[in-house]
Amino acid sequence: MKDFFTVIGGMGTMATESYIRLLNERTPTKRDQDYLNYILVNHATVPDRTAYILDHTKPNFFPVIAEDIKQQATLHPDFMVIVCNTAHYFYDDFQKLTDIPILNMPHVAIQEMVKKYPEAKRIGLIATEGTMADGIYNHEIEAAGREVVMADHDIQMEVNELIYHDIKENRGEVDGSLYHHILSEMKHKMHTDAIVLGCTELSLAQEKAPDHHYRVIDAQSIIVDKSIELAESNRKAARENGATD
Template sequence: MENFFTILGGMGTLATESFVHVLNERTPIRSDQDYLNYLLVNHATVPDRTDFILGKSTENPSSELKKDLRQYTKLQPDFFVLTCNTAHHFFDELQEVTNIPILHMPRLAAEVTSQKFGKKTGKTRVGLLATEGTIKTKVYENELNKFDHLDVVLPDTNLQQEVTNLIYRDVKESHFCNEELYYQILQKMTEEYDCDVMVLGCTELSLVQEATQNEKYPVVDAQSELANETLRLALKNRK
């Protein structure tokens, strides 16, 4: 197979399924042959990224991801797609083990946030919704703070717990897209935290966004932007 890319997924599996669905849905097609060539790696047994970052586990997920990258680099894909936001904490060390470029989801989301929601005067208040692990690593903060006109707003402990419940208790454990809780979180970020836009920095949140088709509250869905960039590059690389 030529002109293909490799998706490193399974973190979690439902979110990976959502990414592939969005990617296929957005691909312009007239026949089966118009779909993109890609290899999907659903590595569901990669240790939990947040647990490791928060010190709740000694199992380092980057070790497994490095093995994947070394294994699939041998096939020489055009690029890698890493569908887990929290795993981007290990991005630099992952990129070091392969000469194949890895798309950087938080960076893409930050660029889109700046382009679409940056104000001509004053700062845009950007609410960040993600796992505790992603918040702690500052992988999104660092990318968003590269733009002087963006102010990153983080949930307090109580609201972060609601976000965590939505991600882990509802989506990961129960396969439940809790629409009511999702809208409550977005409403609080908009009205109580005075946010102009929310960045969805977790693929489980992207899954809920896709399911609800929320248009009431302004969001930048990192997984959606990753799908857009994947599609752009894949079509560009076609012969």
């Protein structure tokens, strides 16, 4: 297969399913052949990312994802997407493994945030405790000239419940009221101008419970659009050069 990209997912599987569903729904199509070519690596047994980031005695997820990247690189995809915000803890090290571009979800998300909400200055961040601790989004938000507002302990406990209990344990069941309450707390208690959803499970919550008025930066939704944009651009270039499958 030519003219394709690789999705490295399974972290978790329900969130990856959301990425694929949105990817297919948003791709402009009139026939089977209009859909995008991609390989999905749903590596569900990757060790817990947050557990390792918070405690380096826990199993390290780097060599597991690194092996996936090296295997996929032999197939020569146009680019790769890692459908897990927390896994971007090792983004620079992952990219060093291959010349094939790996989309940087946090970077792309904050670039889009600046375009969409240029007046927003206090940017709330909700994510796994691993992402909160590793500073991936903090760096991107601060580099964009904005102030990072972290969830406090009480809000973080609610975020954890939504991510790990509602979605990971209960196969994608989303308590919309809990999700909306978290957004309300970040907006009114923490006084934020916009809120970054720095976890793909939170992106699934946004997909299933979008009926609110809060300004959110949905990293997974944004990387879906970026994937389509880049894949269609590569497909067009391939057609113009006469390449076929």
